[in-house]
Amino acid sequence: MSPEDLLFTREHEWIESGKSPARFGITDYAQGELTDVVYVELPEENAEVSRGDVVGTLESVKATSDFYAPADGKITAVNSELEDSPEKVNQDPYGEGWLYEIEIADPGQLAGLMDYPAYRKYLETGE
16 A cells, blocks of 8 residues: 555554545554564454544554544454564555554544645654
8 A cells, every 4th residue: 555545643643545444554654663563452343433542552662552543433344464463564554564444434534634745744844
């Protein structure tokens, strides 16, 4: 998956643009900051979530980090391969390292997210 096809949060997470259900994951920047991911706690399939809810956790040799629901919706799938191969988050954060899929209840909630050029600027300037 190309970063140009994604939307980004200020918490260094991504979601597929214009799709529902949409895949969700963390950015290449985030995986680099975490270093080696050794464990992934994924949300439950069919769970109803609200925007901003903590839906899972990534544990690395360096830190533990929560990840959040980008919008209200229902978790429709999780990447269960990460249970045995959490390193995929580091190796391919925009591909095999995706975390879950969400059926978005209100696509308007994604309106404040950044496209790839805006996210790159955010990384450079913090704005």
